[in-house]
Structures are given as structure tokens and as C-alpha cells.
């Protein structure tokens with residue numbers, strides 16, 4: 001699937017432009033997969049090309065090879081909802097991205113950064129526990 005995408009993109013525009021475009025997509029998300037946050041190694045078509053999806057920024061997101069391969073030809077939103085690593089913030093980011101609002105998408109992705117969020121939640125819970133102990 002990846003090789004076929006590359007050929008298609010290169011047919012559309014000169015090679016170096018495509019490479020720069022793909023690279024800029026990866027840079028947007030800090031080289032991380034829009035679905036799971038792991039390093040992005042490929043560009044995934046949100047609406048698969050086999051279903052009429054185009055090779056434009058709004059339809060192309062950085063993805064790791066595992067997500068890209070696993071998602072295959074299914075609808076990105078349906079597929080993503082069924083994943084263990086599903087995160088509503090990332091789903092919203094994906095939606096914003098496909099609507100061309102990259103700024104909102106990036107903001108949502110920042111919130112969804114793994115570990116960081118979990119860490120904040122845990123420390124907040126810890127503070128609340130400490131408080132309730134003191135009150136008791």
C-alpha cells in the first residue's frame with residue numbers, strides 16, 4: 001500500500017516537492033503517529049485511495065507503519081474507535097485535520113500526548129487523596 005501511494009504522489013508532482021510535503025506533515029505532529037503517538041514512519045490516507053481519497057494534506061496524516069498497515073482500506077474513524085489506544089482527543093484532532101484546521105488538530109494532539117496527560121491526572125489524584133486524608 002505504501003509503495004503504491006508513493007508512486008501515485010510522484011505522478012502528481014515532482015519528487016522533491018512530494019518529499020518536502022510528506023516531511024512537513026511529519027513535522028506538524030513532531031514525527032508522531034496521529035492515531036497512537038508512536039513515531040510516524042508513513043503517510044496514511046484517512047479516506048483510503050481505493051475509496052476515492054485524495055493525496056492532499058486534509059486527507060493525509062502521519063502514521064506509524066503498524067497503524068497504517070492495520071487500518072488498511074477501512075474508514076479511519078471507524079477503525080480508530082475500535083483500537084485499544086483510542087483517545088477522543090486524537091479522534092477530534094483527526095477530524096479537525098480532515099477539515100483543514102491544522103492548528104486545532106495540533107492543539108488537540110498536544111493535549112493527547114501520552115504519559116504527560118496520564119502523569120498530570122495521577123498527580124492531581126494524589127493531591128486530592130492527600131487532601132481528603134488531611135480532612136479526615
Ligand SMILES: [Zn+2]
Nearest residue numbers: 033036064067
Ligand atoms: Zn500508530
